[in-house]
Amino acid sequence: xxxxxxxxxxxxxxxxxxxxxxxxxxxxxxxxxxxxxxxxxxxxxxxxxxxxxxxxxxxxxxxxxxxxxxxxxxxxxxxxxxxxxxxxxxxxxxxxxxxxxxxxxxxxxxxxxxxxxxxxxxxxxxxxxxxxxxxxxxxxxxxxxxxxxxxxxxxxxxxxxxxxxxxxxxxxxxxxxxxxxxxxxxxxxxxxxxxxxxxxxxxxxxxxxxxxxxxxxxxxxxxxxxxxxxxxxxxxxxxxxxxxxxxxxxxxxxxxxxxxxxxxxxxxxxxxxxxxxxxxxxxxxxxxxxxxxxxxxxxxxxxxxxxxxxxxxxxxxxxxxxxxxxxxxxxxxxxxxxxxxxxxxxxxxxxxxxxxxxxxxxxxxxxxxxxxxxxxxxxxxxxxxxxxxxxxxxxxxxxxxxxxxxxxxxxxxxxxxxxxxxxxxxxxxxxxxxxxxxxxxxxxxxxxxxxxxxxxxxxxxxxxxxxxxxxxxxxxxxxxxxxxxxxxxxxxxxxxxxxxxxxxxxxxxxxxxxxxxxxxxxxxxxxxxxxxxxxxxxxxxxxxxxxxxxxxxxxxxxxxxxxxxxxxxxxxx
Amino acid sequence: xxxxxxxxxxxxxxxxxxxxxxxxxxxxxxxxxxxxxxxxxxxxxxxxxxxxxxxxxxxxxxxxxxxxxxxxxxxxxxxxxxxxxxxxxxxxxxxxxxxxxxxxxxxxxxxxxxxxxxxxxxxxxxxxxxxxxxxxxxxxxxxxxxxxxxxxxxxxxxxxxxxxxxxxxxxxxxxxxxxxxxxxxxxxxxxxxxxxxxxxxxxxxxxxxxxxxxxxxxxxxxxxxxxxxxxxxxxxxxxxxxxxxxxxxxxxxxxxxxxxxxxxxxxxxxxxxxxxxxxxxxxxxxxxxxxxxxxxxxxxxxxxxxxxxxxxxxxxxxxxxxxxxxxxxxxxxxxxxxxxxxxxxxxxxxxxxxxxxxxxxxxxxxxxxxxxxxxxxxxxxxxxxxxxxxxxxxxxxxxxxxxxxxxxx
Numbered sequence: 001x002x003x004x005x006x007x008x009x010x011x012x013x014x015x016x017x018x019x020x021x022x023x024x025x026x027x028x029x030x031x032x033x034x035x036x037x038x039x040x041x042x043x044x045x046x047x048x049x050x051x052x053x054x055x056x057x058x059x060x061x062x063x064x065x066x067x068x069x070x071x072x073x074x075x076x077x078x079x080x081x082x083x084x085x086x087x088x089x090x091x092x093x094x095x096x097x098x099x100x101x102x103x104x105x106x107x108x109x110x111x112x113x114x115x116x117x118x119x120x121x122x123x124x125x126x127x128x129x130x131x132x133x134x135x136x137x138x139x140x141x142x143x144x145x146x147x148x149x150x151x152x153x154x155x156x157x158x159x160x161x162x163x164x165x166x167x168x169x170x171x172x173x174x175x176x177x178x179x180x181x182x183x184x185x186x187x188x189x190x191x192x193x194x195x196x197x198x199x200x201x202x203x204x205x206x207x208x209x210x211x212x213x214x215x216x217x218x219x220x221x222x223x224x225x226x227x228x229x230x231x232x233x234x235x236x237x238x239x240x241x242x243x244x245x246x247x248x249x250x251x252x253x254x255x256x257x258x259x260x261x262x263x264x265x266x267x268x269x270x271x272x273x274x275x276x277x278x279x280x281x282x283x284x285x286x287x288x289x290x291x292x293x294x295x296x297x298x299x300x301x302x303x304x305x306x307x308x309x310x311x312x313x314x315x316x317x318x319x320x321x322x323x324x325x326x327x328x329x330x331x332x333x334x335x336x337x338x339x340x341x342x343x344x345x346x347x348x349x350x351x352x353x354x355x356x357x358x359x360x361x362x363x364x365x366x367x368x369x370x371x372x373x374x375x376x377x378x379x380x381x382x383x384x385x386x387x388x389x390x391x392x393x394x395x396x397x398x399x400x401x402x403x404x405x406x407x408x409x410x411x412x413x414x415x416x417x418x419x420x421x422x423x424x425x426x427x428x429x430x431x432x433x434x435x436x437x438x439x440x441x442x443x444x445x446x447x448x449x450x451x452x453x454x455x456x457x458x459x460x461x462x463x464x465x466x467x468x469x470x471x472x473x474x475x476x477x478x479x480x481x482x483x484x485x486x487x488x489x490x491x492x493x494x495x496x497x498x499x500x501x502x503x504x505x506x507x508x509x510x511x512x513x514x515x516x517x518x519x520x521x522x523x524x525x526x527x528x529x530x531x532x533x534x535x536x537x538x539x540x541x542x543x544x545x546x547x548x549x550x551x552x553x554x555x556x557x558x559x560x561x562x563x564x565x566x567x568x569x570x571x572x573x
Numbered sequence: 574x575x576x577x578x579x580x581x582x583x584x585x586x587x588x589x590x591x592x593x594x595x596x597x598x599x600x601x602x603x604x605x606x607x608x609x610x611x612x613x614x615x616x617x618x619x620x621x622x623x624x625x626x627x628x629x630x631x632x633x634x635x636x637x638x639x640x641x642x643x644x645x646x647x648x649x650x651x652x653x654x655x656x657x658x659x660x661x662x663x664x665x666x667x668x669x670x671x672x673x674x675x676x677x678x679x680x681x682x683x684x685x686x687x688x689x690x691x692x693x694x695x696x697x698x699x700x701x702x703x704x705x706x707x708x709x710x711x712x713x714x715x716x717x718x719x720x721x722x723x724x725x726x727x728x729x730x731x732x733x734x735x736x737x738x739x740x741x742x743x744x745x746x747x748x749x750x751x752x753x754x755x756x757x758x759x760x761x762x763x764x765x766x767x768x769x770x771x772x773x774x775x776x777x778x779x780x781x782x783x784x785x786x787x788x789x790x791x792x793x794x795x796x797x798x799x800x801x802x803x804x805x806x807x808x809x810x811x812x813x814x815x816x817x818x819x820x821x822x823x824x825x826x827x828x829x830x831x832x833x834x835x836x837x838x839x840x841x842x843x844x845x846x847x848x849x850x851x852x853x854x855x856x857x858x859x860x861x862x863x864x865x866x867x868x869x870x871x872x873x874x875x876x877x878x879x880x881x882x883x884x885x886x887x888x889x890x891x892x893x894x895x896x897x898x899x900x901x902x903x904x905x906x907x908x909x910x911x912x913x914x915x916x917x918x919x920x921x922x923x924x925x926x927x928x929x930x931x932x933x934x935x936x937x938x939x940x941x942x943x944x945x946x947x948x949x950x951x952x953x954x955x956x957x958x959x960x961x962x963x964x965x966x967x968x969x970x971x972x973x974x975x976x977x978x979x980x981x982x
Binding site: 186187190191192193194197211214215216217218219220221231233248249250251252253254255256272291292293294295297298299300301302303304305306307308309310311312313315316317325327331334335338345346347348350351352354355356357358359361363365366367368369370373377386387389390414415416453455457458459460 | 576577580581582584585587588589602603604605606607608609610611613617618619620621622623624625626627628631632633638639640641642647650651652653654655656667670671673674675676686689690721746754755757759760762763765766767769770810811813814815817825827828829830840843860862863916919920923924929930933934
């Protein structure tokens, strides 16, 4: 545009390069398409020809490097033969070029937004660096170009990220990396490899810079009458991360207009579109708005001097960041204050010096309205309460003639406080339905009232209660039996059976389906519904389910049978 | 009272809460939308205070009036602190202003108990509701849940907040009864349970209304009562298992002005808190069991980290051949972290691991040397006893300091 150096006509004869699909970022004037070498020449492969002619390759963006590198790989040009340079200088020692005057180029944001024809001055750069007339370059080698190696997406992203790292030899290094990759040395991306370690370090440095910029940019508000942008920030990034970072703030700020200025370039958001521009602000001083007092107040007050630990603080924020943070200026004072005694009490001095007040309220009046815990809730007869949420009492009609006794509440029962509401409870419903017994008429409870479990990862794994826990909890079962006074108890599983019979010397197998007379009641034993759910084979599952149904039918019949009758013929299995 | 004065008091009152995370929320943005705010899922620390803690959220109390008399708390009713109360609008505006200036990622709102649990909870929910509904704020919101509040209010809180937390504060029932007479472990657990139930519902039915997508957390104060680290870790394990907590935060007790005699007058060593965080991470990240980390009652060692402590107590697993062991076991080697373990497994697919690789992966070579075997290295014959190793690997003992207050600067 306003470039005053002689432009290289031949460079213009190539079609303009477009950002390839891998790089959807909007055209960024901070990275003018400098050499256009690779991109321009398909199939001319200018990059290859430049290298063959021992000319330096100037690239200014990852997209350009990628195109050039593709061509070089296709003609198997080894990294040692290529001299890479960057049009911003800082490139190869021999190809350093005059600094591009981007400031002039994009002084007006409105123009900048219209994606300036960055090609003009960069072509000039190429000339300045001694880019020759295309006609004078040697022809390409006659052999067929090799197909481009396919790089995994994650590796490609790594390269792209590393390309933002401002190190002088970044393009040469990246080319060496993919050169080694296509030779089959895939450990080139592993941190255990020397190049891999460097690559990862570059990626890390770029990520860190992006992160720091997300975190430590401070917007200052401009008066409303000044118009857009309403918020402006100044930042000095160490790597080329402005485009990525701008996206972050686009997401964050909605329709509010803002600008981020850096020494090399600026981005502006007008609430709808992002505009790129050259440097618009000289430094932070231009942005003072005096509106930071509240933030500093907050920063001072949220610090706990009793916990002073500057080492950790410094590990998190590198010292050079502090100068751009408003709170950075008050940190030394806060540290010395804390060290000089404020750390004895964690309170901020300005708060401590004020007159305080106690709240005149009687302890009884302060007690929240909450249901008085039941006696069962306060049970400490064994240690299970400590790990459970709550005790789960039985539920059902107080005149029920049949009582189901299960083992213990499970995970869901522990949270809800009701027995048998999980999958086992649903199975129990089906058993009742199949046996023709109304579940609503049955009292359902457990031998142990607290959930016993052991940790398995982040889950609670059911654990069978020990005999002493069963005995400790019998106290509560006795109370329920006395209150409900059922005619038949259906013991679900071995734990329930042990509890009901009050002995550990009993097995499920020996008493399955065989009614027993205990303390003036019938006791019928059957499986625990969880067993039916857990047993792997479908057939066994069906069988167990049927046994449960039969047991319940038997229990129902027993309601009509006097307790004196002999019980030999009742055995089902 | 000026806004600045209120902020001074109510931020000061909130700084004893350790949590300041803003991670775990679903990704949101405000592109082409009214309102403000985004969450990346990652959480960003916008600054660090000289105590080394990050500032990620605007962490304040709605009010520090409190009818409770928790002995460890600076805002207890018998405490002689200046009191203040924000209006709902003040909190809303402060949050948005700070957010626009990129000071914070969102709001972490807590409150003293005023009038009743329900009333307090209603006020907290109202702030979140106004931010979300009236101002379309999409940043992070963390609400402190008042345990005795109506479950319907907790449900409403989960609709607006990314994270909910119920602080258990003390690791045992006895301590709570003694130091926080108005609180009850029972209702705290019930509140956590009700939050977990809602979180489960959301997991089982993806179309269920949003509920606290960043989960729930809690905080335990360390050193305000006599509980040892084993008790604390066991309680943490119980809470993780039972209520699917994302985090348990440990907060070393800070001495408070006019401290009541029921709590200690000196803080516990900050290193104890740090060791608890390390142990906690072993449980969350590495699959350690509380009983493995600290099999006997007592505290974690201060001179060595808990993983090294475990390795020294379990020498039968070592030296471990890094070319054969599985990932979870490699991660248990002192000096090798989760990420390095994964990288070693990746590298092993390409070739055998050598000593140099460990150095390049920046593992702590001094720590791992006695515990590993690789292609070109194995620890010397007649391995040193755990005692000897411990002396070799422990942090250097520090010279006792006559003027610790001065040295900290």
